[in-house]
Amino acid sequence: MNQNKTDTHGYLCGYANTLRKQGLADYEVFHNLLAEFNGTPYIWGGSSIDGSDCSGTVCESLNAIFGKRIRVTADSLFRNFFSEKVDGYEGIQAAFFLNESGKAVHVAGYMGEGLFLNESRIEKNGGTPRTLSELKAMYSPFLMVRRKLGENAWA
Secondary structure (H helix, E strand, O other): OOOOOOOHHHHHHHHHHHHHHOOOOHHHHHHHHHHOOOOOOEOOOOEEOOEEOHHHHHHHHHHHHHOOOOOOOHHHHHHHHOOEEOOOOOOOEEEEEEOOOOOEEEEEEEOOOOOEEEOOOOOOOOOEEEOHHHHHHHOOOOEEEEEEOOOOOOO
């Protein structure tokens, strides 16, 4: 239920707490929080369900889970927080797109069921759930790397 909220952080924290009370694990809460950004207009530098960019979406979802207020770039998420390589789909994870020099220029958070939320200016309808195949085609000049949130990364 994506609604316009002036206080995205407070809204998402409350939603995260509700989901935890229902017995959901952190990675399941992450999936649900990312879903709140479905259809959110792309705004560079934004981190609100009224307008966000790729890293803003991931940061604000993590902030709501862990009670933080961190706002960093896709590259910083890649280098400092999502440090574990993944094969399956367990844990809080994201797909990163690296340029020729190895810098993460885009991130899409994993929202479960094989879908990643893609918040990008190339999306016509705002934040859009995409498969890995779709993302690879959309960002074909870049190397795609999936990573899981490091065990103590957001502590």
